[in-house]
Amino acid sequence: MESFDVIVCGSGPAGLSAGLAAASHGASVLILDRDCVIGRKLCATGNGRCNFSNTLHPLKFMAEFGRNGRFMIDALRAAPREFFLDLLLQEGIRPKVEDDVHYFPMNGRASDVRDAFLHAAKKAGAETRSSSGVRRVLAENGAVSGVETESGDVIRASHVILACGGTAAPALGGTASGLELAKSLGHGVREPVAALAPVHVDDPWLSELAGVTVPDAELGVAVGTRRVSMRGSLLFTHTGFSGPAALNLSGTVNRALSGGKPAQIFLRVLPDKKEQDLFDYLVAERENVPDHLLKNSLARIMPRSLASLVCERLFGEDFHSKRLTNAGAHELAHLLDRIPFTVSKPASMDEAMAMDGGVLLKEVDPRTMESRLVKGVHFAGEILDLTGPTGGFNIQFALSSGRLAGLAAAGAL
Ligand SMILES: Cc1cc2nc3c(=O)[nH]c(=O)nc-3n(C[C@H](O)[C@H](O)[C@H](O)COP(=O)(O)OP(=O)(O)OC[C@H]3O[C@@H](n4cnc5c(N)ncnc54)[C@H](O)[C@@H]3O)c2cc1C
Secondary structure, three states, X not given: OOEEEEEEEOOOHHHHHHXXXXXXXXXXXXXXXXXXOOOHHHHHHHHHOOOOEEOOOHXXXXXXXXXXXXXXXXXXXXXXXXXXXXXXXXXXXXXXXXXXXXXEEOOOOHHXXXXXXXXXXXXXXXXXXXXXXXXXXXXXXXXXEEXXXXXXXXXXXXXEEEOOOOOOOHHHOOOOHHHHHHHHXXXXXXXXXXXXXXXXXXXXXXXXXXXXXXXXXXXXXXXXXXXXXXXXXXEEOOOEEEOHHHHHHHHHHHHHHOOOOOEEEEEXXXXXXXXXXXXXXXXXXXXXXXXXXXXXXXXXXXXXXXXXXXXXXXXXXXXXXXXXXXXXXXXXXXXXXXXXXXXXXXXXXXXXXXXXXXEOHHHEEOOOOEEOOOEOEEEOHHHEOOOOXXXXXXXXXXXXXXXXXXXXXXXXX
């Protein structure tokens, strides 16, 4: 029977990073993936360009993952961004920073990032096998003893790293398989919902704006008594919203929808202006340019098509500023401050770039990524209940948590 020190389930960024770390510290390592392509999803990231990290300070980086972000503090210390930048350089990949924030490979090829990690892991001695899914994690007396593959082979190991990713983007290998393995070991899982996905609204008039971009908008959702909102660029689509503000809010919206009731979301197209500022602007326009169409006044501070649509819906076509009453100005300012929409249909996993949900963090030791329930089992990457926004957060977390898990599994901490 085959035997390794460490078996890594999954060859995404978390699995490759884990395998590389463990093999570099002398462990015999086998990386298994159920897909026939190693790191398939990684090759499709960032529109094929792979936004693998960003320039944020670690404290700010963690904060972007929400209140559980501090879970990754040890992972970021053990495996900071600089470590991976050096590694890529050693593998001949020059990183570049776009918008002063986002790291991409200079040549714009995500597959080269995958190749770099794969090459480094193999050079360190790790063996990889594609089309080799793990069906069962074997445990005896509270400690892991190996895995059983989908073809029925049993392979022994004293450490098994579950880096199986999540359910997002099934066409790229997203699957619940890792979550099922975790559950079979007794782990709790927060049920996955689609994250980093478009938001579909019930209001059909919005489709008239498809293709319009607002460079800085705020999209929010009421969750019980809390309001969660995201700010950033927003794209109107035929069915609702996309762009960073919508993608980053979608996990919260879809989670709210999992209660079975529609969610109320709101859009602020001028997030730096208060309702009173908007009222003052409208009144000033009425006084200064009374013969101008109101929609032209609005088009000076927001996208023209949105300005026209809002004015027409409230006041009809060709409405001049001089006809605006104070009550009308209040109504318009109130609407612009918070345009409401209803969402009753969650985005599907096919549309999602990540899942919100995963293995409960309280059951995993953040210093080693080891299970608190089964000795020798470690978790890394998206399988964990920690999801970041768009912009290189999720791959960096996968790499860092993978490395920490690999170091711990190899006894190198
Ligand atoms: C289209 C798209 C674009 C994205 N762009 C970016 C981006 O630019 N920047 C960014 O930070 N994030 C991006 N992401 C998110 C990012 O891809 C994930 O966060 C990241 O891949 C997670 O890494 P992982 O190693 O945890 O999981 P994955 O990359 O999903 O890898 C998990 C692997 O485990 C394998 N597996 C599953 N179950 C088993 C099993 N039972 N046995 C063996 N193998 C198994 C799978 O086949 C898969 O290869 C994007 C996602 C998508 C879908």
